[in-house]
Amino acid sequence: MAGVPVAVIAERKVVRHFQREGATSMADAIPYEPNFLVRRRAFERLKGLDVLRTDGKGRWWLDEARWEDRRADRRTRALFALLAVGVAAAVAALR
Template identity: 70%
Template sequence: MAIPPVRPISERKVAAHFLEAGAVSMADAIPFAPARPSRVRAFERLKGADVLRTDGQGKWWLDEARWNGRRSDRRTRVVFAMLAVGVAAAVAALR
């Protein structure tokens, strides 16, 4: 049974909140208080990666360029991991 990837899902939901609210610049910053523990952790990770930025007054906004870069990096890592598993399986099959 597959386990859903909780970290990326939570990060996507937090980012979606900001995108839906239109908070993509300092002028459009909004307050954010996540209710779920997984969203609190996702919020902290995104703040640490400078994907979520503050206006200095307790309001936050999403840096779309950094968000897209983070998503792209994650996809790249997944592709390389899948290739590594495929190569290992092929090597094991040829022995």
């Protein structure tokens, strides 16, 4: 059984918080303090990727375009991993 992608779930929860609050532009930035360690790590990761951006006053907002790019990159990596496993299985079956 595969492990639960805890980091991915935490990122989604952090992003959903900003979406629910309508913090999707600098003008709508909000203060944010994660209440769980895993969400704090997700928050730090998303800040580092500029998915969450600051207004310079301790408030944060979600850059939705960068979030969509991150999701697309993640899907692309997953697809390539799946293809690699499929090719490896096909090669093993032909031996």
